Amino acid sequence: MNLPKKLQEKLQKRTDNQSIRKLSDQNHLTDFSSNDYLGLSSDVNVFHRSHDYLIELDLQQNGATGSRLISGNHQLYNQVEAFLSDFHKSESALVFNSGYDANIGFFSSVPQRGDVILYDELSHASIRDGITMSNAKSYKFKHNDLSNLEELLNRYKDADAIYVVTESVFSMDGDSPDLVRMAALVNQYQARCIIDEAHALGVFGDLGSGLIQSLNLETKVFARVITFGKALGCHGAAVLGSRDLREYLINFARSFIYTTGLPPHSLATILMSYQEMIHSKKEDALQTNVEFFKKEVSRIEMTDFFISSNSAIHSCIIPGNKKVKTIAKNIQNSGFDVKAILSPTVPEGQERIRFCLHAYNSFQEITSVLETLRIFAAI
Known part of the structure:
Protein backbone atom coordinates (compact mmCIF):
# COMPACT_ATOMS: atom_id res chain seq x y z
CA MET A 1 0.00 0.00 0.00
CA LEU A 38 35.52 6.20 26.91
CA GLY A 39 35.37 3.09 24.73
CA LEU A 40 33.28 1.21 27.30
CA SER A 41 30.79 -0.18 24.76
CA SER A 42 33.38 -2.74 23.68
CA ASP A 43 35.25 -3.08 26.96
CA VAL A 44 35.90 -6.78 27.62
CA ASN A 45 36.12 -6.26 31.39
CA VAL A 46 32.66 -4.71 31.49
CA PHE A 47 31.26 -7.50 29.32
CA HIS A 48 32.56 -10.35 31.48
CA ARG A 49 31.98 -8.67 34.84
CA SER A 50 28.35 -7.97 33.93
CA HIS A 51 27.82 -11.63 33.07
CA ASP A 52 29.60 -12.88 36.19
CA TYR A 53 27.61 -10.50 38.39
CA LEU A 54 24.31 -11.83 37.06
CA ILE A 55 25.45 -15.41 37.71
CA GLU A 56 26.51 -14.45 41.22
CA LEU A 57 23.06 -12.97 41.93
CA ASP A 58 21.29 -15.89 40.21
CA LEU A 59 19.60 -13.48 37.81
CA GLN A 60 19.74 -15.64 34.71
CA GLN A 61 16.80 -14.12 32.88
CA ASN A 62 16.56 -12.29 29.59
CA GLY A 63 13.86 -9.73 30.34
CA ALA A 64 12.19 -7.75 33.08
CA THR A 65 8.81 -9.50 32.44
CA GLY A 66 6.75 -6.32 32.71
CA SER A 67 6.68 -2.69 33.73
CA ARG A 68 8.41 -1.79 36.97
CA LEU A 69 5.06 -1.15 38.63
CA ILE A 70 3.80 -4.65 37.83
CA SER A 71 6.50 -7.35 37.72
CA GLY A 72 9.64 -5.80 36.27
CA ASN A 73 11.23 -4.13 39.29
CA HIS A 74 13.94 -6.76 39.77
CA GLN A 75 16.54 -6.41 42.53
CA LEU A 76 19.21 -4.76 40.38
CA TYR A 77 17.08 -1.64 40.04
CA ASN A 78 17.40 -0.93 43.76
CA GLN A 79 21.15 -1.52 43.67
CA VAL A 80 21.73 0.69 40.64
CA GLU A 81 19.56 3.54 41.90
CA ALA A 82 21.21 3.44 45.35
CA PHE A 83 24.63 3.53 43.66
CA LEU A 84 23.65 6.43 41.39
CA SER A 85 22.30 8.45 44.31
CA ASP A 86 25.52 7.97 46.25
CA PHE A 87 27.92 8.53 43.34
CA HIS A 88 26.10 11.61 42.05
CA LYS A 89 25.38 13.07 45.50
CA SER A 90 21.62 13.10 44.98
CA GLU A 91 18.76 12.30 47.34
CA SER A 92 17.38 9.82 44.83
CA ALA A 93 17.65 8.39 41.35
CA LEU A 94 15.02 6.89 39.07
CA VAL A 95 16.14 4.79 36.10
CA PHE A 96 14.34 5.16 32.77
CA ASN A 97 14.76 3.04 29.64
CA SER A 98 16.54 5.81 27.71
CA GLY A 99 17.43 9.48 27.83
CA TYR A 100 14.56 10.16 25.47
CA ASP A 101 12.14 8.40 27.85
CA ALA A 102 13.54 10.32 30.82
CA ASN A 103 13.07 13.73 29.20
CA ILE A 104 9.66 12.85 27.76
CA GLY A 105 8.53 11.54 31.14
CA PHE A 106 9.84 14.48 33.12
CA PHE A 107 8.68 17.37 30.97
CA SER A 108 5.31 15.89 30.07
CA SER A 109 4.37 15.31 33.70
CA VAL A 110 6.15 17.74 36.04
CA PRO A 111 5.32 21.24 34.70
CA GLN A 112 1.60 21.93 35.15
CA ARG A 113 -1.01 24.24 33.66
CA GLY A 114 -0.20 27.74 34.91
CA ASP A 115 3.54 26.96 34.98
CA VAL A 116 6.17 28.24 32.54
CA ILE A 117 9.09 26.37 30.98
CA LEU A 118 12.08 28.37 29.72
CA TYR A 119 14.42 26.35 27.55
CA ASP A 120 17.61 26.98 25.59
CA GLU A 121 16.80 27.26 21.89
CA LEU A 122 19.29 24.46 21.08
CA SER A 123 17.85 22.00 23.59
CA HIS A 124 17.74 18.36 22.48
CA ALA A 125 14.72 17.01 20.60
CA SER A 126 13.75 14.82 23.57
CA ILE A 127 13.47 17.89 25.79
CA ARG A 128 11.46 19.78 23.21
CA ASP A 129 9.16 16.83 22.58
CA GLY A 130 8.50 16.47 26.30
CA ILE A 131 7.77 20.18 26.58
CA THR A 132 5.32 19.92 23.67
CA MET A 133 3.40 17.26 25.62
CA SER A 134 3.21 19.45 28.74
CA ASN A 135 0.24 21.60 29.75
CA ALA A 136 2.62 24.39 30.77
CA LYS A 137 3.45 27.34 28.53
CA SER A 138 6.96 27.33 27.13
CA TYR A 139 9.35 29.94 25.75
CA LYS A 140 12.86 29.54 24.38
CA PHE A 141 15.80 31.78 25.27
CA LYS A 142 18.78 32.50 23.06
CA HIS A 143 21.52 29.92 23.23
CA ASN A 144 23.55 30.29 26.45
CA ASP A 145 22.30 33.89 26.76
CA LEU A 146 21.72 34.60 30.45
CA SER A 147 20.60 38.18 29.79
CA ASN A 148 17.79 36.90 27.58
CA LEU A 149 16.97 34.25 30.19
CA GLU A 150 16.71 36.91 32.90
CA GLU A 151 14.37 38.96 30.73
CA LEU A 152 12.06 35.96 30.47
CA LEU A 153 12.36 35.12 34.17
CA ASN A 154 11.30 38.64 35.02
CA ARG A 155 8.50 38.65 32.43
CA TYR A 156 6.94 35.42 33.73
CA LYS A 157 7.80 35.77 37.41
CA ASP A 158 4.12 35.58 38.37
CA ALA A 159 3.70 32.08 36.93
CA ASP A 160 2.72 29.36 39.38
CA ALA A 161 6.15 27.77 38.86
CA ILE A 162 9.02 28.35 36.45
CA TYR A 163 11.24 25.58 35.13
CA VAL A 164 14.50 26.43 33.34
CA VAL A 165 16.10 23.71 31.26
CA THR A 166 19.43 23.50 29.49
CA GLU A 167 22.18 21.02 28.71
CA SER A 168 25.53 21.05 30.47
CA VAL A 169 27.16 20.06 27.16
CA PHE A 170 25.24 20.61 23.93
CA SER A 171 25.21 17.62 21.61
CA MET A 172 25.67 19.52 18.34
CA ASP A 173 27.89 22.45 19.39
CA GLY A 174 29.81 20.79 22.23
CA ASP A 175 29.71 24.02 24.24
CA SER A 176 28.39 24.73 27.75
CA PRO A 177 26.45 27.51 29.47
CA ASP A 178 27.82 29.37 32.48
CA LEU A 179 26.15 26.97 34.88
CA VAL A 180 27.28 28.74 38.06
CA ARG A 181 25.75 32.05 36.98
CA MET A 182 22.69 30.32 35.57
CA ALA A 183 21.99 28.41 38.79
CA ALA A 184 22.33 31.60 40.82
CA LEU A 185 20.01 33.48 38.46
CA VAL A 186 17.37 30.77 38.45
CA ASN A 187 17.40 30.51 42.24
CA GLN A 188 17.19 34.30 42.51
CA TYR A 189 13.81 34.10 40.78
CA GLN A 190 12.79 31.06 42.86
CA ALA A 191 12.59 29.00 39.69
CA ARG A 192 13.70 25.39 39.24
CA CYS A 193 16.67 24.37 37.11
CA ILE A 194 16.83 21.10 35.15
CA ILE A 195 20.16 20.12 33.57
CA ASP A 196 20.64 17.41 30.95
CA GLU A 197 24.09 15.91 31.55
CA ALA A 198 24.03 13.36 28.72
CA HIS A 199 27.29 14.54 27.14
CA ALA A 200 29.04 15.54 30.39
CA LEU A 201 28.86 12.22 32.24
CA GLY A 202 32.21 10.46 31.88
CA VAL A 203 33.77 13.55 30.30
CA PHE A 204 33.89 16.11 33.13
CA GLY A 205 34.12 16.04 36.90
CA ASP A 206 35.85 13.91 39.50
CA LEU A 207 35.83 10.30 38.19
CA GLY A 208 33.63 11.43 35.29
CA SER A 209 30.71 12.48 37.50
CA GLY A 210 29.64 15.36 35.23
CA LEU A 211 29.77 19.14 35.13
CA ILE A 212 27.21 19.81 37.85
CA GLN A 213 29.27 17.97 40.45
CA SER A 214 32.53 19.45 39.22
CA LEU A 215 31.01 22.88 39.92
CA ASN A 216 29.46 21.80 43.27
CA LEU A 217 25.96 22.65 42.04
CA GLU A 218 24.18 19.46 43.11
CA THR A 219 22.00 21.27 45.64
CA LYS A 220 21.38 24.23 43.31
CA VAL A 221 19.44 22.35 40.63
CA PHE A 222 16.01 20.77 40.82
CA ALA A 223 16.85 17.77 38.63
CA ARG A 224 19.61 16.26 36.52
CA VAL A 225 19.10 13.87 33.63
CA ILE A 226 21.99 11.47 33.05
CA THR A 227 22.17 8.93 30.24
CA PHE A 228 24.23 5.77 29.95
CA GLY A 229 24.32 5.46 26.16
CA LYS A 230 27.17 7.91 25.69
CA ALA A 231 30.36 7.69 27.76
CA LEU A 232 29.08 4.69 29.76
CA GLY A 233 28.72 2.70 26.55
CA CYS A 234 25.50 0.91 27.52
CA HIS A 235 21.80 1.81 27.73
CA GLY A 236 19.29 3.60 29.91
CA ALA A 237 19.09 6.89 31.81
CA ALA A 238 18.16 8.30 35.19
CA VAL A 239 16.60 11.39 36.71
CA LEU A 240 18.47 12.61 39.79
CA GLY A 241 16.58 14.74 42.30
CA SER A 242 14.68 14.72 45.57
CA ARG A 243 12.84 11.73 46.98
CA ASP A 244 9.57 13.56 46.43
CA LEU A 245 10.41 14.09 42.76
CA ARG A 246 11.18 10.39 42.40
CA GLU A 247 7.85 9.43 43.95
CA TYR A 248 6.04 11.91 41.70
CA LEU A 249 7.65 10.52 38.54
CA ILE A 250 6.81 6.94 39.53
CA ASN A 251 3.17 8.00 39.76
CA PHE A 252 2.83 10.37 36.81
CA ALA A 253 5.63 9.93 34.22
CA ARG A 254 3.90 7.90 31.52
CA SER A 255 7.14 6.88 29.78
CA PHE A 256 8.11 5.22 33.07
CA ILE A 257 4.74 3.71 33.96
CA TYR A 258 3.67 2.22 30.64
CA THR A 259 6.76 0.39 29.41
CA THR A 260 8.54 -2.86 30.15
CA GLY A 261 11.53 -2.40 32.45
CA LEU A 262 15.13 -2.88 31.39
CA PRO A 263 16.42 -6.46 31.58
CA PRO A 264 18.81 -7.38 34.41
CA HIS A 265 21.74 -7.46 31.98
CA SER A 266 21.26 -3.75 31.17
CA LEU A 267 21.35 -2.82 34.86
CA ALA A 268 24.40 -5.01 35.53
CA THR A 269 26.19 -3.37 32.60
CA ILE A 270 25.41 0.10 33.98
CA LEU A 271 26.98 -0.85 37.31
CA MET A 272 30.07 -2.41 35.75
CA SER A 273 30.54 0.48 33.33
CA TYR A 274 30.57 2.89 36.26
CA GLN A 275 33.12 0.73 38.06
CA GLU A 276 35.33 0.65 34.97
CA MET A 277 35.02 4.40 34.53
CA ILE A 278 35.92 5.02 38.17
CA HIS A 279 38.95 2.73 38.26
CA SER A 280 40.36 3.07 34.74
Whole structure:
Protein backbone atom coordinates (compact mmCIF):
# COMPACT_ATOMS: atom_id res chain seq x y z
CA MET A 1 0.00 0.00 0.00
CA ASN A 2 1.38 3.41 -1.00
CA LEU A 3 2.05 6.17 1.50
CA PRO A 4 -0.48 9.03 1.63
CA LYS A 5 0.42 11.85 -0.74
CA LYS A 6 1.45 14.25 2.05
CA LEU A 7 3.96 11.74 3.43
CA GLN A 8 5.38 11.05 -0.01
CA GLU A 9 5.81 14.80 -0.56
CA LYS A 10 7.67 15.18 2.74
CA LEU A 11 10.08 12.39 1.82
CA GLN A 12 10.62 13.87 -1.62
CA LYS A 13 11.40 17.26 -0.09
CA ARG A 14 14.09 15.65 2.06
CA THR A 15 15.56 13.99 -1.01
CA ASP A 16 15.51 17.24 -3.00
CA ASN A 17 17.34 19.27 -0.32
CA GLN A 18 19.95 16.56 0.33
CA SER A 19 18.70 15.87 3.87
CA ILE A 20 17.19 12.39 3.52
CA ARG A 21 18.28 10.07 6.33
CA LYS A 22 19.50 6.54 5.65
CA LEU A 23 20.53 3.71 7.94
CA SER A 24 24.10 2.60 7.36
CA ASP A 25 25.94 -0.54 8.38
CA GLN A 26 28.66 -0.47 10.99
CA ASN A 27 32.09 0.07 9.51
CA HIS A 28 35.70 -0.44 10.53
CA LEU A 29 36.81 3.14 9.98
CA THR A 30 38.66 5.12 12.64
CA ASP A 31 35.92 6.32 14.98
CA PHE A 32 35.31 10.05 15.16
CA SER A 33 31.50 9.86 15.18
CA SER A 34 30.21 7.70 18.04
CA ASN A 35 29.20 8.79 21.54
CA ASP A 36 31.36 6.02 23.02
CA TYR A 37 33.72 8.59 24.55
CA LEU A 38 35.52 6.20 26.91
CA GLY A 39 35.37 3.09 24.73
CA LEU A 40 33.28 1.21 27.30
CA SER A 41 30.79 -0.18 24.76
CA SER A 42 33.38 -2.74 23.68
CA ASP A 43 35.25 -3.08 26.96
CA VAL A 44 35.90 -6.78 27.62
CA ASN A 45 36.12 -6.26 31.39
CA VAL A 46 32.66 -4.71 31.49
CA PHE A 47 31.26 -7.50 29.32
CA HIS A 48 32.56 -10.35 31.48
CA ARG A 49 31.98 -8.67 34.84
CA SER A 50 28.35 -7.97 33.93
CA HIS A 51 27.82 -11.63 33.07
CA ASP A 52 29.60 -12.88 36.19
CA TYR A 53 27.61 -10.50 38.39
CA LEU A 54 24.31 -11.83 37.06
CA ILE A 55 25.45 -15.41 37.71
CA GLU A 56 26.51 -14.45 41.22
CA LEU A 57 23.06 -12.97 41.93
CA ASP A 58 21.29 -15.89 40.21
CA LEU A 59 19.60 -13.48 37.81
CA GLN A 60 19.74 -15.64 34.71
CA GLN A 61 16.80 -14.12 32.88
CA ASN A 62 16.56 -12.29 29.59
CA GLY A 63 13.86 -9.73 30.34
CA ALA A 64 12.19 -7.75 33.08
CA THR A 65 8.81 -9.50 32.44
CA GLY A 66 6.75 -6.32 32.71
CA SER A 67 6.68 -2.69 33.73
CA ARG A 68 8.41 -1.79 36.97
CA LEU A 69 5.06 -1.15 38.63
CA ILE A 70 3.80 -4.65 37.83
CA SER A 71 6.50 -7.35 37.72
CA GLY A 72 9.64 -5.80 36.27
CA ASN A 73 11.23 -4.13 39.29
CA HIS A 74 13.94 -6.76 39.77
CA GLN A 75 16.54 -6.41 42.53
CA LEU A 76 19.21 -4.76 40.38
CA TYR A 77 17.08 -1.64 40.04
CA ASN A 78 17.40 -0.93 43.76
CA GLN A 79 21.15 -1.52 43.67
CA VAL A 80 21.73 0.69 40.64
CA GLU A 81 19.56 3.54 41.90
CA ALA A 82 21.21 3.44 45.35
CA PHE A 83 24.63 3.53 43.66
CA LEU A 84 23.65 6.43 41.39
CA SER A 85 22.30 8.45 44.31
CA ASP A 86 25.52 7.97 46.25
CA PHE A 87 27.92 8.53 43.34
CA HIS A 88 26.10 11.61 42.05
CA LYS A 89 25.38 13.07 45.50
CA SER A 90 21.62 13.10 44.98
CA GLU A 91 18.76 12.30 47.34
CA SER A 92 17.38 9.82 44.83
CA ALA A 93 17.65 8.39 41.35
CA LEU A 94 15.02 6.89 39.07
CA VAL A 95 16.14 4.79 36.10
CA PHE A 96 14.34 5.16 32.77
CA ASN A 97 14.76 3.04 29.64
CA SER A 98 16.54 5.81 27.71
CA GLY A 99 17.43 9.48 27.83
CA TYR A 100 14.56 10.16 25.47
CA ASP A 101 12.14 8.40 27.85
CA ALA A 102 13.54 10.32 30.82
CA ASN A 103 13.07 13.73 29.20
CA ILE A 104 9.66 12.85 27.76
CA GLY A 105 8.53 11.54 31.14
CA PHE A 106 9.84 14.48 33.12
CA PHE A 107 8.68 17.37 30.97
CA SER A 108 5.31 15.89 30.07
CA SER A 109 4.37 15.31 33.70
CA VAL A 110 6.15 17.74 36.04
CA PRO A 111 5.32 21.24 34.70
CA GLN A 112 1.60 21.93 35.15
CA ARG A 113 -1.01 24.24 33.66
CA GLY A 114 -0.20 27.74 34.91
CA ASP A 115 3.54 26.96 34.98
CA VAL A 116 6.17 28.24 32.54
CA ILE A 117 9.09 26.37 30.98
CA LEU A 118 12.08 28.37 29.72
CA TYR A 119 14.42 26.35 27.55
CA ASP A 120 17.61 26.98 25.59
CA GLU A 121 16.80 27.26 21.89
CA LEU A 122 19.29 24.46 21.08
CA SER A 123 17.85 22.00 23.59
CA HIS A 124 17.74 18.36 22.48
CA ALA A 125 14.72 17.01 20.60
CA SER A 126 13.75 14.82 23.57
CA ILE A 127 13.47 17.89 25.79
CA ARG A 128 11.46 19.78 23.21
CA ASP A 129 9.16 16.83 22.58
CA GLY A 130 8.50 16.47 26.30
CA ILE A 131 7.77 20.18 26.58
CA THR A 132 5.32 19.92 23.67
CA MET A 133 3.40 17.26 25.62
CA SER A 134 3.21 19.45 28.74
CA ASN A 135 0.24 21.60 29.75
CA ALA A 136 2.62 24.39 30.77
CA LYS A 137 3.45 27.34 28.53
CA SER A 138 6.96 27.33 27.13
CA TYR A 139 9.35 29.94 25.75
CA LYS A 140 12.86 29.54 24.38
CA PHE A 141 15.80 31.78 25.27
CA LYS A 142 18.78 32.50 23.06
CA HIS A 143 21.52 29.92 23.23
CA ASN A 144 23.55 30.29 26.45
CA ASP A 145 22.30 33.89 26.76
CA LEU A 146 21.72 34.60 30.45
CA SER A 147 20.60 38.18 29.79
CA ASN A 148 17.79 36.90 27.58
CA LEU A 149 16.97 34.25 30.19
CA GLU A 150 16.71 36.91 32.90
CA GLU A 151 14.37 38.96 30.73
CA LEU A 152 12.06 35.96 30.47
CA LEU A 153 12.36 35.12 34.17
CA ASN A 154 11.30 38.64 35.02
CA ARG A 155 8.50 38.65 32.43
CA TYR A 156 6.94 35.42 33.73
CA LYS A 157 7.80 35.77 37.41
CA ASP A 158 4.12 35.58 38.37
CA ALA A 159 3.70 32.08 36.93
CA ASP A 160 2.72 29.36 39.38
CA ALA A 161 6.15 27.77 38.86
CA ILE A 162 9.02 28.35 36.45
CA TYR A 163 11.24 25.58 35.13
CA VAL A 164 14.50 26.43 33.34
CA VAL A 165 16.10 23.71 31.26
CA THR A 166 19.43 23.50 29.49
CA GLU A 167 22.18 21.02 28.71
CA SER A 168 25.53 21.05 30.47
CA VAL A 169 27.16 20.06 27.16
CA PHE A 170 25.24 20.61 23.93
CA SER A 171 25.21 17.62 21.61
CA MET A 172 25.67 19.52 18.34
CA ASP A 173 27.89 22.45 19.39
CA GLY A 174 29.81 20.79 22.23
CA ASP A 175 29.71 24.02 24.24
CA SER A 176 28.39 24.73 27.75
CA PRO A 177 26.45 27.51 29.47
CA ASP A 178 27.82 29.37 32.48
CA LEU A 179 26.15 26.97 34.88
CA VAL A 180 27.28 28.74 38.06
CA ARG A 181 25.75 32.05 36.98
CA MET A 182 22.69 30.32 35.57
CA ALA A 183 21.99 28.41 38.79
CA ALA A 184 22.33 31.60 40.82
CA LEU A 185 20.01 33.48 38.46
CA VAL A 186 17.37 30.77 38.45
CA ASN A 187 17.40 30.51 42.24
CA GLN A 188 17.19 34.30 42.51
CA TYR A 189 13.81 34.10 40.78
CA GLN A 190 12.79 31.06 42.86
CA ALA A 191 12.59 29.00 39.69
CA ARG A 192 13.70 25.39 39.24
CA CYS A 193 16.67 24.37 37.11
CA ILE A 194 16.83 21.10 35.15
CA ILE A 195 20.16 20.12 33.57
CA ASP A 196 20.64 17.41 30.95
CA GLU A 197 24.09 15.91 31.55
CA ALA A 198 24.03 13.36 28.72
CA HIS A 199 27.29 14.54 27.14
CA ALA A 200 29.04 15.54 30.39
CA LEU A 201 28.86 12.22 32.24
CA GLY A 202 32.21 10.46 31.88
CA VAL A 203 33.77 13.55 30.30
CA PHE A 204 33.89 16.11 33.13
CA GLY A 205 34.12 16.04 36.90
CA ASP A 206 35.85 13.91 39.50
CA LEU A 207 35.83 10.30 38.19
CA GLY A 208 33.63 11.43 35.29
CA SER A 209 30.71 12.48 37.50
CA GLY A 210 29.64 15.36 35.23
CA LEU A 211 29.77 19.14 35.13
CA ILE A 212 27.21 19.81 37.85
CA GLN A 213 29.27 17.97 40.45
CA SER A 214 32.53 19.45 39.22
CA LEU A 215 31.01 22.88 39.92
CA ASN A 216 29.46 21.80 43.27
CA LEU A 217 25.96 22.65 42.04
CA GLU A 218 24.18 19.46 43.11
CA THR A 219 22.00 21.27 45.64
CA LYS A 220 21.38 24.23 43.31
CA VAL A 221 19.44 22.35 40.63
CA PHE A 222 16.01 20.77 40.82
CA ALA A 223 16.85 17.77 38.63
CA ARG A 224 19.61 16.26 36.52
CA VAL A 225 19.10 13.87 33.63
CA ILE A 226 21.99 11.47 33.05
CA THR A 227 22.17 8.93 30.24
CA PHE A 228 24.23 5.77 29.95
CA GLY A 229 24.32 5.46 26.16
CA LYS A 230 27.17 7.91 25.69
CA ALA A 231 30.36 7.69 27.76
CA LEU A 232 29.08 4.69 29.76
CA GLY A 233 28.72 2.70 26.55
CA CYS A 234 25.50 0.91 27.52
CA HIS A 235 21.80 1.81 27.73
CA GLY A 236 19.29 3.60 29.91
CA ALA A 237 19.09 6.89 31.81
CA ALA A 238 18.16 8.30 35.19
CA VAL A 239 16.60 11.39 36.71
CA LEU A 240 18.47 12.61 39.79
CA GLY A 241 16.58 14.74 42.30
CA SER A 242 14.68 14.72 45.57
CA ARG A 243 12.84 11.73 46.98
CA ASP A 244 9.57 13.56 46.43
CA LEU A 245 10.41 14.09 42.76
CA ARG A 246 11.18 10.39 42.40
CA GLU A 247 7.85 9.43 43.95
CA TYR A 248 6.04 11.91 41.70
CA LEU A 249 7.65 10.52 38.54
CA ILE A 250 6.81 6.94 39.53
CA ASN A 251 3.17 8.00 39.76
CA PHE A 252 2.83 10.37 36.81
CA ALA A 253 5.63 9.93 34.22
CA ARG A 254 3.90 7.90 31.52
CA SER A 255 7.14 6.88 29.78
CA PHE A 256 8.11 5.22 33.07
CA ILE A 257 4.74 3.71 33.96
CA TYR A 258 3.67 2.22 30.64
CA THR A 259 6.76 0.39 29.41
CA THR A 260 8.54 -2.86 30.15
CA GLY A 261 11.53 -2.40 32.45
CA LEU A 262 15.13 -2.88 31.39
CA PRO A 263 16.42 -6.46 31.58
CA PRO A 264 18.81 -7.38 34.41
CA HIS A 265 21.74 -7.46 31.98
CA SER A 266 21.26 -3.75 31.17
CA LEU A 267 21.35 -2.82 34.86
CA ALA A 268 24.40 -5.01 35.53
CA THR A 269 26.19 -3.37 32.60
CA ILE A 270 25.41 0.10 33.98
CA LEU A 271 26.98 -0.85 37.31
CA MET A 272 30.07 -2.41 35.75
CA SER A 273 30.54 0.48 33.33
CA TYR A 274 30.57 2.89 36.26
CA GLN A 275 33.12 0.73 38.06
CA GLU A 276 35.33 0.65 34.97
CA MET A 277 35.02 4.40 34.53
CA ILE A 278 35.92 5.02 38.17
CA HIS A 279 38.95 2.73 38.26
CA SER A 280 40.36 3.07 34.74
CA LYS A 281 40.73 6.87 34.69
CA LYS A 282 39.89 6.81 30.97
CA GLU A 283 38.42 10.28 31.23
CA ASP A 284 41.99 11.56 31.77
CA ALA A 285 43.02 10.11 28.40
CA LEU A 286 39.93 11.65 26.82
CA GLN A 287 40.76 15.11 28.16
CA THR A 288 44.33 14.76 26.88
CA ASN A 289 42.94 14.04 23.42
CA VAL A 290 40.56 16.99 23.61
CA GLU A 291 43.44 19.35 24.33
CA PHE A 292 45.57 17.83 21.55
CA PHE A 293 42.70 18.12 19.05
CA LYS A 294 42.28 21.82 19.85
CA LYS A 295 46.00 22.46 19.42
CA GLU A 296 45.98 20.68 16.08
CA VAL A 297 42.99 22.71 14.87
CA SER A 298 44.98 25.84 15.70
CA ARG A 299 48.11 24.49 14.02
CA ILE A 300 46.34 23.84 10.71
CA GLU A 301 44.73 27.30 10.99
CA MET A 302 41.10 26.17 11.06
CA THR A 303 40.08 27.59 14.44
CA ASP A 304 37.66 30.04 12.82
CA PHE A 305 35.69 27.15 11.29
CA PHE A 306 35.16 25.35 14.62
CA ILE A 307 32.71 26.13 17.42
CA SER A 308 34.67 26.69 20.64
CA SER A 309 34.40 23.63 22.88
CA ASN A 310 36.15 21.99 25.83
CA SER A 311 34.07 18.83 25.55
CA ALA A 312 34.45 15.68 23.47
CA ILE A 313 32.31 17.23 20.70
CA HIS A 314 33.91 19.56 18.13
CA SER A 315 31.99 20.86 15.14
CA CYS A 316 33.43 22.31 11.95
CA ILE A 317 30.86 24.54 10.24
CA ILE A 318 30.54 23.89 6.49
CA PRO A 319 27.32 25.53 5.20
CA GLY A 320 25.16 23.65 2.74
CA ASN A 321 23.87 20.07 2.91
CA LYS A 322 25.38 19.06 -0.42
CA LYS A 323 28.82 20.51 0.31
CA VAL A 324 29.15 19.13 3.83
CA LYS A 325 27.97 15.67 2.69
CA THR A 326 30.58 15.64 -0.08
CA ILE A 327 33.41 16.61 2.26
CA ALA A 328 32.32 14.09 4.89
CA LYS A 329 32.19 11.34 2.25
CA ASN A 330 35.72 12.18 1.10
CA ILE A 331 36.98 11.98 4.68
CA GLN A 332 35.20 8.64 5.14
CA ASN A 333 36.83 7.35 1.96
CA SER A 334 40.15 8.27 3.56
CA GLY A 335 39.46 5.90 6.46
CA PHE A 336 37.80 8.09 9.09
CA ASP A 337 34.26 7.70 10.38
CA VAL A 338 32.90 11.24 10.57
CA LYS A 339 29.31 12.33 10.05
CA ALA A 340 27.83 15.33 8.30
CA ILE A 341 25.13 17.01 10.39
CA LEU A 342 22.54 18.43 8.02
CA SER A 343 19.70 20.90 8.22
CA PRO A 344 17.00 20.62 9.50
CA THR A 345 18.80 18.81 12.37
CA VAL A 346 20.80 22.05 12.69
CA PRO A 347 19.68 25.45 11.34
CA GLU A 348 20.22 26.10 7.64
CA GLY A 349 23.67 27.62 7.16
CA GLN A 350 24.97 25.82 10.26
CA GLU A 351 25.56 22.45 8.63
CA ARG A 352 28.70 20.84 9.97
CA ILE A 353 31.02 17.91 10.35
CA ARG A 354 30.93 16.84 13.97
CA PHE A 355 34.03 15.23 15.44
CA CYS A 356 33.48 13.10 18.54
CA LEU A 357 36.71 12.40 20.43
CA HIS A 358 37.43 9.30 22.46
CA ALA A 359 39.91 8.08 25.04
CA TYR A 360 41.13 5.50 22.51
CA ASN A 361 41.89 7.88 19.61
CA SER A 362 45.65 8.23 19.05
CA PHE A 363 47.44 11.52 18.45
CA GLN A 364 48.34 10.26 14.97
CA GLU A 365 44.67 9.58 14.16
CA ILE A 366 43.68 13.05 15.34
CA THR A 367 46.37 14.73 13.28
CA SER A 368 45.52 12.65 10.21
CA VAL A 369 41.79 13.30 10.28
CA LEU A 370 42.31 17.05 10.66
CA GLU A 371 44.89 17.14 7.87
CA THR A 372 42.38 15.30 5.70
CA LEU A 373 39.66 17.79 6.63
CA ARG A 374 41.92 20.69 5.65
CA ILE A 375 42.56 19.17 2.23
CA PHE A 376 38.93 18.54 1.34
CA ALA A 377 37.48 21.63 3.04
CA ALA A 378 39.49 23.71 0.59
CA ILE A 379 37.40 22.33 -2.31
